[in-house]
Amino acid sequence: MAVAKFAEIKNFMLTQIEIGAWPEHSRVPSENELAEQFAVSRMTARRALQELTEQGILYRTQGVGSFVAALKSQSSLLEIRNIADEIHSRGHSYRAELLQLTELPCPATVAAALGLKHNERVFFSLIVHFEDRQPLQLEARYVNPRQIPDYMAQDFSAITPHLYLSQVAPLTEAEHTVEAILPDSFTCQHLQLKKPEPCLRLTRRTFSRDGAVSLAYLTSPGSRYRLGGHLNFAPAGATRSS
Amino acid sequence: MAVAKFAEIKNFMLTQIEIGAWPEHSRVPSENELAEQFAVSRMTARRALQELTEQGILYRTQGVGSFVAALKSQSSLLEIRNIADEIHSRGHSYRAELLQLTELPCPATVAAALGLKHNERVFFSLIVHFEDRQPLQLEARYVNPRQIPDYMAQDFSAITPHLYLSQVAPLTEAEHTVEAILPDSFTCQHLQLKKPEPCLRLTRRTFSRDGAVSLAYLTSPGSRYRLGGHLNFAPAGATRSS
């Protein structure tokens, strides 16, 4: 079997959701309906529904039906994740727009964070990450030129800074702060916000073996983005499907 | 059926793993063996193995068998921290104000998160945490009465709900989301915000061995609070004897 049948059903349903044919909280076909449409047994149709439910794409209620869950962008705080992967894994298209890539004299706060001298040259990139056609995150990043001398030569429409950096200088450590802020007009403009709305700002400082590599400010509208995390303290609890 | 059979098998296997009878990377019984031992069909035994695999507790290889996975390392980012300790560690004074402690009919979203029925009774507490004289966080918490029947009898000016819960029902798992929101007027009032300002809202769902224990919404003004975290990618094998 080239591709499993239940996977085909899943793909079909994901497509319907992505193109908006099945909006949030709308009902999706029942197990029996899917079984008939795809000429499979109910158990196979069920498996597709089941797995989509486990992935958080659907929710189901016994006796009522299956429905499209509200999906809001979500990333894990616990792993340093590439925003491009994150968007792709939701089945959406990713695009980056490079606004600036320059060398700057280092502001004092950045100098302290990266272990540079005040006004020493530092690399700076400014990028907007798009999910489909909507800007999801504004990334302002300072990079330590002592550690990453070739940073300016990269094509950041093809590779995200984070991915490039982690290839060149393997991460050993990272530090985060999460804040809720009201964005300035410059940020609003690039996130295409007509009015300032609360935004999450993730400040991330990454370290390689030889010290601080980069300092990034990642700003996302609160209405489009949230951070998620998961901690396991033990083999997870038993029955949580019931 | 009081408890589903596949769940019983899962519990049995979890216990074996927890007590160390089945060490990491050791082989666990095959589908057929489990089916025979528990006098169920192979499909039912399979489901137990399947779900444990999805939870990352087992890994399976076609043609070979099923094995106990290595327990995940956990990072300290977003560690579950007691806000009272956090404030004390900054050298400030902590105080809590209990606004509500009631029993409510369960809203749909809460029911889904805690595995309760819609409109079933659920415990609810509403607390403001103060740092010195300034309100730092509004905590709205729903608690599963099936697991924590004595929740209503506690004195939450003396002990935080989180601390009490972790004593009564040891955490096995936690789930977080962080959002930037604009608080409603009710929240503004209790946080003593004259104008709405961006707030961080941490939604935290905690699990014990028997399922979801509580769902908490922790709202803090962006100007007064931020979340910090630290990740280490250093060579493993260090101290992880927790």
Place this chain on the structure above:
DNA sequence: CGATCTTGGTTGTATATACAAGTTTTTGCG
């Protein structure tokens, strides 16, 4: 001896069936 084939065990996919449990709609009776 060594390479190949066979065989038995294991997981993966799929089907048809049955009944339980929950919800909504329809029916029918007082």
Place this chain on the structure above:
DNA sequence: CGCAAAAACTTGTATATACAACCAAGATCG
């Protein structure tokens, strides 16, 4: 009309069966 009972439909659990894909080890043959 109002209300209760019944029917219809949904998801949830469980079984028995079949075959495919894969792997390891033993058997066979050159």
